[in-house]
Amino acid sequence: MPPPATLILGGTSEARELAGRLVADGLAVTSSLAGRVADPALPAGTVRIGGFGGPEGLTDFLRREPIAVVVDATHPFAAMISASAVTACAAAGAPLLRLARPGWAEHPAAGSWQWVDSYPDAARAAGALGCRIFLTTGRSTLAHFARLEASYVLVRLVDPIDQPLPSGWRVIRSRGPYTVEGERSLMAKHGIDVLVTKDSGGELTAPKLTAAGELDVRVVVVRRPADHVGAPQVSTVDAAVEWVRCMLTGPTNVGSGQ
Numbered sequence: 001m002p003p004p005a006t007l008i009l010g011g012t013s014e015a016r017e018l019a020g021r022l023v024a025d026g027l028a029v030t031s032s033l034a035g036r037v038a039d040p041a042l043p044a045g046t047v048r049i050g051g052f053g054g055p056e057g058l059t060d061f062l063r064r065e066p067i068a069v070v071v072d073a074t075h076p077f078a079a080m081i082s083a084s085a086v087t088a089c090a091a092a093g094a095p096l097l098r099l100a101r102p103g104w105a106e107h108p109a110a111g112s113w114q115w116v117d118s119y120p121d122a123a124r125a126a127g128a129l130g131c132r133i134f135l136t137t138g139r140s141t142l143a144h145f146a147r148l149e150a151s152y153v154l155v156r157l158v159d160p161i162d163q164p165l166p167s168g169w170r171v172i173r174s175r176g177p178y179t180v181e182g183e184r185s186l187m188a189k190h191g192i193d194v195l196v197t198k199d200s201g202g203e204l205t206a207p208k209l210t211a212a213g214e215l216d217v218r219v220v221v222v223r224r225p226a227d228h229v230g231a232p233q234v235s236t237v238d239a240a241v242e243w244v245r246c247m248l249t250g251p252t253n254v255g256s257g258q
């Protein structure tokens, strides 16, 4: 019988780091990826790929597999899987922790950005602010920007696009992390006057925000979806490691380094 594992709902750099830390501690880890990215960076430990089939499917998985605790370390905008985790963990009686990196609301320039609640609002705001747009909200959001009034749209994606795009749009493919220097030169080269992003948070993709400030590029930020109440939340991998250790071995061993 394998030892009970920590299930990490992943797809983020924090999820990968958490898996690596727990495996290095000698703990059993199963990471779950959605399977959206063609060539994902795989975390340490066991990896499963693909949806569970909604909250019911995840509940079945938790009952069937030797899972002791669950950490939802998915992206802050992956709202469906986070909701599924809350429902399934409650049904299966599995302890759940939410690990979500802090957003960019505390960034020094955040007060100068236009914050909106949805992608359609972001499209309207961007069209009103400028005409050469840098769109970094991800492949699944592009349809919301199809009627964006702009002379030029630069779209940055990780994976290839499988849908036709309006004329005047140009796609570049890359995966972070990025540097301020690289982001500054990219936006200057394309004559960008508006950057559109979602509040993903974290350090790896934040340099575009600093570069936009330096170039006087206006910034439109889509706010995060509401948190799903039902799980304690932490914002660092350290805190998640401590929670897992505490849940698996009891509070007296936390901080003992074992």
Ligand SMILES: NC(=O)c1ccc[n+]([C@@H]2O[C@H](COP(=O)([O-])OP(=O)(O)OC[C@H]3O[C@@H](n4cnc5c(N)ncnc54)[C@H](OP(=O)(O)O)[C@@H]3O)[C@@H](O)[C@H]2O)c1
Pocket (backbone or CB within 6 Å): 009, 010, 011, 012, 032, 033, 034, 036, 049, 050, 051, 052, 053, 054, 055, 057, 058, 073, 074, 075, 077, 078, 079, 080, 081, 082, 084, 138
């Ligand atoms: N949204 C973003 O901007 C973004 C950015 C970077 C990385 N990611 C990562 O990409 C994945 C998909 O994001 P999304 O926004 O499409 O999520 P989503 O809308 O919350 O999820 C849609 C469906 O995909 C499946 N799914 C999502 N994450 C999964 C996981 N870690 N393991 C197994 N199944 C998963 C679930 O299918 P079932 O209902 O069938 O279980 C879920 O209902 C997430 O794991 C997320 O961490 C997302």
